Amino acid sequence: MNKKYRTFNIRSSIMNRNIQILLTAALAFISFSGNGFCQTFLTDKNYPLDKEKEIQFFNMTEEEVKEYEFDLWRKIADLALIPPKINTAPSTKYDSDQQDYVMALTNEITPKGRHWAAWIGNEDGPKAILLAAKSDDDGKTWSKPCLVIDSHISDFPIGPGFPVGRTVILGNFWTDPLGRLWLFFDQTMNHHDGRGGLWVTVCDNPDADEPVWSAPKRIWHGGMLNKPTILSSGEWLLCTYLLQHWNRTGFPELEPYRGVNLLVSKDQGKTWELRSVQKFPNPDWHEAMVVEKHNGQLWMLTRTGTGVMETFSNDIGCTWTEPIPSEKFKHPNSRFFFRKLASGRILLVKNGDKLNEHHGRNQFSAWLSEDDGQTWKGGLIIDDRPRVTYPDGTQAPDGTIYVTYDHNRGPGELVMAKFTEEDILAGKIVNPNSQLKRVVYQPGKKK
Numbered sequence: 001m002n003k004k005y006r007t008f009n010i011r012s013s014i015m016n017r018n019i020q021i022l023l024t025a026a027l028a029f030i031s032f033s034g035n036g037f038c039q040t041f042l043t044d045k046n047y048p049l050d051k052e053k054e055i056q057f058f059n060m061t062e063e064e065v066k067e068y069e070f071d072l073w074r075k076i077a078d079l080a081l082i083p084p085k086i087n088t089a090p091s092t093k094y095d096s097d098q099q100d101y102v103m104a105l106t107n108e109i110t111p112k113g114r115h116w117a118a119w120i121g122n123e124d125g126p127k128a129i130l131l132a133a134k135s136d137d138d139g140k141t142w143s144k145p146c147l148v149i150d151s152h153i154s155d156f157p158i159g160p161g162f163p164v165g166r167t168v169i170l171g172n173f174w175t176d177p178l179g180r181l182w183l184f185f186d187q188t189m190n191h192h193d194g195r196g197g198l199w200v201t202v203c204d205n206p207d208a209d210e211p212v213w214s215a216p217k218r219i220w221h222g223g224m225l226n227k228p229t230i231l232s233s234g235e236w237l238l239c240t241y242l243l244q245h246w247n248r249t250g251f252p253e254l255e256p257y258r259g260v261n262l263l264v265s266k267d268q269g270k271t272w273e274l275r276s277v278q279k280f281p282n283p284d285w286h287e288a289m290v291v292e293k294h295n296g297q298l299w300m301l302t303r304t305g306t307g308v309m310e311t312f313s314n315d316i317g318c319t320w321t322e323p324i325p326s327e328k329f330k331h332p333n334s335r336f337f338f339r340k341l342a343s344g345r346i347l348l349v350k351n352g353d354k355l356n357e358h359h360g361r362n363q364f365s366a367w368l369s370e371d372d373g374q375t376w377k378g379g380l381i382i383d384d385r386p387r388v389t390y391p392d393g394t395q396a397p398d399g400t401i402y403v404t405y406d407h408n409r410g411p412g413e414l415v416m417a418k419f420t421e422e423d424i425l426a427g428k429i430v431n432p433n434s435q436l437k438r439v440v441y442q443p444g445k446k447k
Helices: 017-031 036-042 051-058 062-081 252-257 421-426
Strands: 103-109 115-121 129-135 147-149 171-175 181-186 198-203 217-220 236-242 259-265 273-278 289-292 298-304 307-313 337-340 346-351 362-369 377-386 388-395 401-407 413-419 435-441
Touching: 103 401, 103 413, 115 171, 115 401, 115 413, 115 435, 129 435, 217 259, 236 289, 252 273, 289 337, 337 388, 346 388, 362 388, 362 401, 362 421, 377 388, 377 401, 377 413, 377 421, 377 435
Parallel strands: 103 171, 103 388
Antiparallel strands: 103 115, 115 129, 129 147, 171 181, 181 198, 198 217, 236 259, 259 273, 289 298, 298 307, 337 346, 346 362, 362 377, 388 401, 401 413, 413 435
């Protein structure tokens, strides 16, 4: 069999069972067109026929069927290239009382202090959509969803039951040095189609009563989940990724790019270029993050199937050391948060109440390093409950840290923790303005 087609298997776990049924049933139905019953049914004068196509399928070899399936999946995946719509006036169907699922994505602060938070609705799967809300009182109260990206094909020509979903499953807000609010997000077919797509929309007036968002622009394949890093050189660095562990797809030409893709902008986000690709052993959802150490070395941490792995670059991300397991802390196969603060310290938010232990996706603790990750201090327990996942953080100009995450993903809640570096070092809340377990959003509809 041609190598091109060996990389693609229609029965792969990547594809939804519905699309398997759609394709195999169609082919099987046509293949049995010689049966007397089917022959009588299909010759009904009121039933539209395409005899040439029926004969085409009937005469196909196994190799030709696989080639057809391969090409068909690539065409279906092209539906994810259609620009998504940014809905800034969502209907009431997106209100919390009509929603039954929440998975945390991101939070950010604008120049005038407005908070933005985003999360995933519907499911962590093909039906996922992105929803966002804002707060003008330091996160005490929140608007209804005021921005929604719902790319589902509700008016597809063959009907709303089309069995392959167009999915938005990743996203992150980021305020750049110019005060603009960026929303990076993905769009892919059926949770992951082997190519995906990283899109961005930018708001120049994020503190306005009616923020205006730019038309979405696709900047690369795959997706990303964490904020860019601004290097001392002034370059903007973005850790995107094209999944390694779901690589049996219809895009064999993308195999060299599977892994963490480091994108760099030298013109404040107008254009992006690929600087390097780093693959990891035991890959999962990479969700990589990078900080620049005081000596200029770049330090990348990445989620893998066996925990966090790390790699280093001494040439601004052009090449990287062989990835090794993180020796300084332990964390499950799940998202964590890792970022340099204005003070120069590095913040780490991880599962577990101890640095070198974890008990799965339970408890969140915050730690600080003053020596570029050689040692860690603190251990503030920001949530002591089970089933807490997907932290994302930001820092206000006054130094306050805000971290959002989900508790009891699904019917649970999107939660915010507000704390300071002093709280972390003390291992307890000492700042009177700090507050933990503040609810941002909670779906109200029961399944």
